[in-house]
Amino acid sequence: MSLVPYPDIASLPEEVRTAIAQAPVQLNIFKMMANAETCFIPLTRLGGTILSRQKLDARLRELVILMVAKVEGGEYEWIQHVPIAISVGATQAQVDAIQRSAIDAPCFSEVERASLRFTEEVVNRVKAEEATVKELMKFLSPREVVETILTIGFYMMAARITETTRTDLDPPAGTKVIDALRR
Known part of the structure; x- marks a missing residue:
């Protein structure tokens, strides 16, 4: 049971x-995010945009999200995003390598290793080392670098919400959320 109670959905504003x-x-x-009713719609729009409208490659985005979940200890996001990562082309070997914090594993391409290293540094140190940013920029445009940072920040926030409130774990939803965003 969650540490912070879920809101009474019926008492929330109609839009929520x-x-x-x-x-x-x-x-x-x-449901947990709906406690912050004035933030709920903007948060879900941002999350939806990250999952459906970025230039950043979907497989790379999902590897970054899994790395955030691994570093942050975001069990909820890990459970939800492993099936999504697999559905957009990540391999089980890549998921397992992230789980082991083996970002230099041979199953990752150069851009994937650079993205995972970048993610780890942003999560742990707030800013990535200059050399790490320059390495990532060999592969990604400035837009994609900033989209990566936005993805990292959003999923750090999600992990903090679910872990601090002790949000009850859901079974993996698979690609249902992503599929709905594509319509």
Whole structure:
């Protein structure tokens, strides 16, 4: 049971109730975020944009999200994003390597290793080393670098919400959320 109670959905503003009702999956993270009712719609829009409208490659995005979950200890996001990562082309070997913190494993390409190293540094030190940023920029445009930072920050926030509130774990939703964003 969560440490912070979920809101009474019926007492939330209509816009929030409608958004929750229209979600492709009734995930506990959304219910928990609805406690912050004035932030709920902007947060879900940002999350949806990260998952569906970035130039950043979806497989790379999901590897970054898994790295954030690994470094942060975000069990909820790990459970939800492993199936998504696999669905967009990540391999089980890559998921296992991230789980072991083996970002130099041969299953990763140069851009993937640079992205994972970048992610680890941003999460742990706030800013990545200059050399790490320059290495990543060999592969990604400035837009994609900033999108990576936004992805890292969003999923750091998600991990802090779910871990601090002890949000109840949901079974993996698979690609239902992503599929709904593609429509």
